[in-house]
Amino acid sequence: MSTSTTIVAEESPFRRLVGDFVQSKMATAGFVVMCLILLCAVVAPWISPQNPYDLVQIDIMDSSMPPGSVSAEGLKFLLGTDDQGRDILSGIIYGLRISLIVGAGSALIAGVIGSSLGLIAAYVGGWVESAIMRLVDLQLSFPSMLVALMILAILGKGVGNVMLALVLVEWAYYARTARGSALAERRREYIEAAECLALSRARVVFHHLLPNCMPPLIVVGTFQMARAIALEATLSFLGLGVPVTEPSLGLLIANGYQYMLSGKYWISFFPGLALLLTIVAINLVGDQLRDVLNPRLRR
Amino acid sequence: MSTWLLRRLVQALFVVLAMTVIVFVGVNVIGNPIDILISPDANAAERAQAIASLGLDKPLWQQYLSFLSGVLHGDLGRSFVYNEPAMRVILERLPATMELAVAAVLISILIGIPAGLYAGLRPNSWGARSLMAGSILGFSLPSFWIGLMMIMVFSVQLGWLPSTGRGATRALFGVQWSFLTRDGLVHMILPSINLALFNLSLIIRLTRAGVREALPSEYVRFARAKGLSPMRVVGVHVMKNILIPVVTVLGLEFATTIAFSVVTESIFAWPGMGKLIIDSISVLDRPVIVAYLMLIVMLFVTVNLVVDLLYVVLDPRVRLEQQG
Numbered sequence: 001m002s003t004s005t006t007i008v009a010e011e012s013p014f015r016r017l018v019g020d021f022v023q024s025k026m027a028t029a030g031f032v033v034m035c036l037i038l039l040c041a042v043v044a045p046w047i048s049p050q051n052p053y054d055l056v057q058i059d060i061m062d063s064s065m066p067p068g069s070v071s072a073e074g075l076k077f078l079l080g081t082d083d084q085g086r087d088i089l090s091g092i093i094y095g096l097r098i099s100l101i102v103g104a105g106s107a108l109i110a111g112v113i114g115s116s117l118g119l120i121a122a123y124v125g126g127w128v129e130s131a132i133m134r135l136v137d138l139q140l141s142f143p144s145m146l147v148a149l150m151i152l153a154i155l156g157k158g159v160g161n162v163m164l165a166l167v168l169v170e171w172a173y174y175a176r177t178a179r180g181s182a183l184a185e186r187r188r189e190y191i192e193a194a195e196c197l198a199l200s201r202a203r204v205v206f207h208h209l210l211p212n213c214m215p216p217l218i219v220v221g222t223f224q225m226a227r228a229i230a231l232e233a234t235l236s237f238l239g240l241g242v243p244v245t246e247p248s249l250g251l252l253i254a255n256g257y258q259y260m261l262s263g264k265y266w267i268s269f270f271p272g273l274a275l276l277l278t279i280v281a282i283n284l285v286g287d288q289l290r291d292v293l294n295p296r297l298r299r
Numbered sequence: 300m301s302t303w304l305l306r307r308l309v310q311a312l313f314v315v316l317a318m319t320v321i322v323f324v325g326v327n328v329i330g331n332p333i334d335i336l337i338s339p340d341a342n343a344a345e346r347a348q349a350i351a352s353l354g355l356d357k358p359l360w361q362q363y364l365s366f367l368s369g370v371l372h373g374d375l376g377r378s379f380v381y382n383e384p385a386m387r388v389i390l391e392r393l394p395a396t397m398e399l400a401v402a403a404v405l406i407s408i409l410i411g412i413p414a415g416l417y418a419g420l421r422p423n424s425w426g427a428r429s430l431m432a433g434s435i436l437g438f439s440l441p442s443f444w445i446g447l448m449m450i451m452v453f454s455v456q457l458g459w460l461p462s463t464g465r466g467a468t469r470a471l472f473g474v475q476w477s478f479l480t481r482d483g484l485v486h487m488i489l490p491s492i493n494l495a496l497f498n499l500s501l502i503i504r505l506t507r508a509g510v511r512e513a514l515p516s517e518y519v520r521f522a523r524a525k526g527l528s529p530m531r532v533v534g535v536h537v538m539k540n541i542l543i544p545v546v547t548v549l550g551l552e553f554a555t556t557i558a559f560s561v562v563t564e565s566i567f568a569w570p571g572m573g574k575l576i577i578d579s580i581s582v583l584d585r586p587v588i589v590a591y592l593m594l595i596v597m598l599f600v601t602v603n604l605v606v607d608l609l610y611v612v613l614d615p616r617v618r619l620e621q622q623g
Contacts, residue, residue, distance in 0.1 A: 138314065141599070141603055142599060143554070143555040143558045143559070145555075145558050145559050145561065145562070146555075146558040146595060146599070149558070149561060149576070150322075150325075150592055152580075153576070153580050153588050153592065154322070154325035154326060155325070226439060230439070230440070230441040231441075233441055233443075233444075234441050234442075234443050234562055237443050237562075237565075238443075238561065238562065238565055238577050239577065239580075239581055240577070240580060250443075253443075253444070253447065257447065257566075260447065260450065260451055260455065261450070261454075261455060261462065265451055265455070268447060269451070272444045272447060272448075275441070275444065276440060276444065279439055279440065279441070280436075280439065280440075283435070283439045
């Protein structure tokens with residue numbers, strides 16, 4: 001009994017968190033896959049067999065080759081080539097970059113905006129709170145697909161526009177979560193203490209309230225990142241998302257779709273698999289984070 | 300109750316009005332309608348004449364008012380592509396979308412509720428665990444990818460089901476329907492399952508959670524103690540309490556289903572409203588885009604209103620709260 005308490009006392013919160021997290025083999029595997037995917041996207045120019053957007057490197061003669069084919073120059077296409085003769089594997093590695101930048105970027109921006117608004121709503125109260133929360137309710141009553149469709153129908157496609165659409169779709173989830181946990185936290189003694197020290201409101205909200213509302217926001221952020229990546233892929237698949245010059249996984253899948261019916265499955269199957277792996281990995285991590293960070297579930 | 304209803308109606312009206320402003324500003328201020336509407340080969344005189352006839356020379360607020368009166372009359376201009384009133388072009392596609400959406404909702408109810416009951420009654424069985432795992436996938440995987448895989452497996456590899464189009468249709472009340480012919484039904488299988496997957500996952504989880512919550516409660520134990528058959532306990536007593544959340548969610552999700560039919564219709568080349576809007580966006584058929592957006596916003600606001608009202612009718616607690 002006494003030994004176990006000393007061990008717990010010596011553990012830092014972060015180490016305990018890691019210890020809890022690795023309890024689940026699935027989540028750990030998800031985390032490893034997520035890191036590998038991220039690494040692939042970051043070092044794309046060094047690891048991909050060819051640069052799929054350098055016209056010198058691609059040869060139309062290599063078009064639509066099945067997985068495992070070898071080009072005239074002896075380059076092996078592990079996952080085959082698309083209709084332009086581009087290596088699918090290279091396309092995926094470069095596509096991951098766009099997907100992750102758009103997905104993670106919009107989740108982050110939406111997180112900052114949404115959490116701030118949620119915290120302000122909870123802390124200030126009054127008409128500010130009801131105005132913000134009314135907006136959140138309105139936003140959440142429309143499905144994300146429709147909101148994104150609307151924005152892109154008006155603004156047209158483009159990486160910036162897709163990110164704007166995703167931010168507008170997602171901020172409300174953060175705002176609701178931030179307000180919920182901030183309402184519970186703001187009655188605690190440490191907030192009262194901070195207020196007694198006559199700290200500025202901004203300092204109380206962002207230095208004292210925010211850190212203590214972080215755990216649920218991190219969980220929401222993880223899930224929203226997966227959702228953003230999926231939604232971006234869907235929009236790009238429909239031709240509303242990223243432009244052809246900056247193809248994400250969704251656009252690669254769309255390019256291969258017409259060839260799928262003639263049996264050339266690999267052009268869209270492998271980018272789809274990469275997308276799937278990314279989304280499932282992030283969701284597994286988010287699932288475990290939710291359990292680990294939730295104090296009610298802690299043993 | 301009546302003041303609540305009035306407030307809710309005003310609120311709904313306000314949302315619709317706000318949306319008309321957003322769509323109008325979006326299309327007319329952010330996008331440049333002159334570039335879109337007038338052919339680039341036109342000379343200066345033709346341009347000026349076209350601008351005058353479209354009313355683009357008037358101040359913005361006047362343009363907005365005429366747009367608003369157009370919305371009220373259901374007149375949103377003529378489609379450039381079909382050269383027909385935009386509203387009519389969309390409404391012609393409405394039955395195909397509705398047919399698919401209704402089929403999807405039916406599938407999610409008819410499979411989702413029994414599956415959810417099973418998962419709730421035997422939570423530790425192998426089947427229940429795989430149902431739960433499957434429903435997570437149904438939530439998190441993008442539906443377009445699942446649709447592609449369905450085409451790859453069932454149409455391309457196995458050759459069992461057709462992948463695109465509506466198949467043969469038959470007229471009923473002056474509208475063509477696919478579900479009335481065998482060929483049409485076969486064409487509906489893949490798209491409607493694809494569209495149903497999200498709701499199916501949702502209903503399985505909701506039903507399971509409802510069963511898990513109801514089973515240890517007093518009224519179920521009392522019903523069992525009375526010696527009622529397990530069938531009756533589950534089928535009547537448990538079911539009644541599960542249905543409220545399921546009905547609410549289904550009502551709300553019906554509109555979402557229609558919004559998501561954009562994806563399913565594009566994959567399976569189903570000639571409904573969703574495919575129309577995607578095609579219209581890619582050729583910049585502005586009147587159709589605007590008409591679609593207005594129509595779907597109104598649909599949403601109406602559905603939300605009806606669900607709110609139904610909730611008051613179905614759940615006595617909400618009703619008491621409104622009065623108290």
